[in-house]
Amino acid sequence: MMKIKKRFGQFLLLGLIVPVLGLSHAEMYAQNNEEEVSDDVLLELYDGARVADVVDGMVTVGYIDIGVMDPAMAPLWKDVQEMTHRISGIAVTARYGPTNRPKHPGVDLTDPANYEEYRSWRGMWYSQLSPEPFADEIKPGTVLVIDTEGVNDAGSTGSFNIMDWTERGMVGLVSAGGVRDIDEIILQRNPVYTDYYDRGRGERIGRNEILDVQTPVVVGGVTVYPGDVIVADSDGVVVVPRRVAVRVGQIAYQELVSDIDNRRALYERLDLPFDDTVRIREEPEEFFQRLGLPTDPNQ
Secondary structure, X not given: OHHHHHHHHHHHHXXXXXXXXXXXXXXXXXXXXXXXXXXXXXXHHOOOOOHHHHHHHHHHOOOOOOOEOOOOOEEOOOOOOOOOOOEEEEEEEEEEEEOOOOOOOOOOOOOHHHHHHHHHHHHHHHHHHOOOHHHHHOOOOEEEEEEOOOOXXXXXXXXXXXXXXXXXXXXXXXXXXXXXXXXXXHHHOOOEEEOHHHOOOEOOOOOXXXXXXXXOEEEOOEEEOOOOEEEEEOOEEEEEOHHHHHHHHHHHHHHHHHHHHHHHHHHHHOOOOOOHHHOOOOOHHHHHHHOOOOOOOOO
C-alpha cells in the first residue's frame, strides 16, 4: 500500500511539474525513461552510427563539447572497406592505478635460486592485486573502457586477454593506455581506441593494481559512466550519457539516413559502385516505432 501511495505521489508531482516546465513528450521520455531503456534497444539504435552524427546529436540536445574524447584517442588500425574498426556499444568500466607496494618480491632476482619466489610473487600480483574482475561484466555489445590512471607503460591489455574479452561479447576496447602486443591485436582485428604514444610494454606486476569496476572513470578527458553509449570510428571516440542516449541516437540515425540518401544519389550520378556506407537503411519513423521509441525525437 505504501508503494502504491509513493508511486501515486510521484505521478502527482510529475503532473504538477510538467505543465509548468512545458516539457514535450520526447523531453519527458529523455528525463524519466532513458535510463530504463534496454541495452538491446540502444545497441540496435546505434548500430552503424558515426561519430560525426552522434556529436551533432549531442549538440542538438545541448551537450556542446561534451563527451568527445581527446583526438589522441584513435583506432590502432582502420578497415575502410568493411569498416570493421568502427564500434558502438554499452560501456563497462574499469580503473587501474599505480601501486604503492614494493615493486619486487624482496629477493635477489639475479640469483636463479629465487626464480620460484619470483613466480609466486608474480602469481599473487595477477590474482590478488591486478586481476580482471570486470571480465564478468562483459556481455554481447560491451565496449570495455579502461582508465589506467597514468600507468600507461604497464600492459593491462594484451593479445591474449583481449581475445578472452572478445569471446565474452566485447565489441571493442577504449583504453587510456597500457595496450601492448599491438601487432597481434592488429592481426586479430580487435577494435582498440587508445593513445598510441601511451602504449604499454611491461607487465602489470609491480606497476599497477585494480581500483574500481563499474564506477565512473575518466578517459580521454571525458567522464564515462557504466551503461553510457560509446561510439568510435576514425573521427575519434564519443561518449553519450545514458540519460540522453535515446534522443541523441535517434537524431544521429536521422542524419545518417539523410547523408546516405544524398551520397547515394551522388554515387549514381558519378557512376560509383555502391558500398556499405550508402546501404539503404530503414526509414527513421518506422525504425523508431519498431524499437518502441517516439517517432519524432524533436516533438
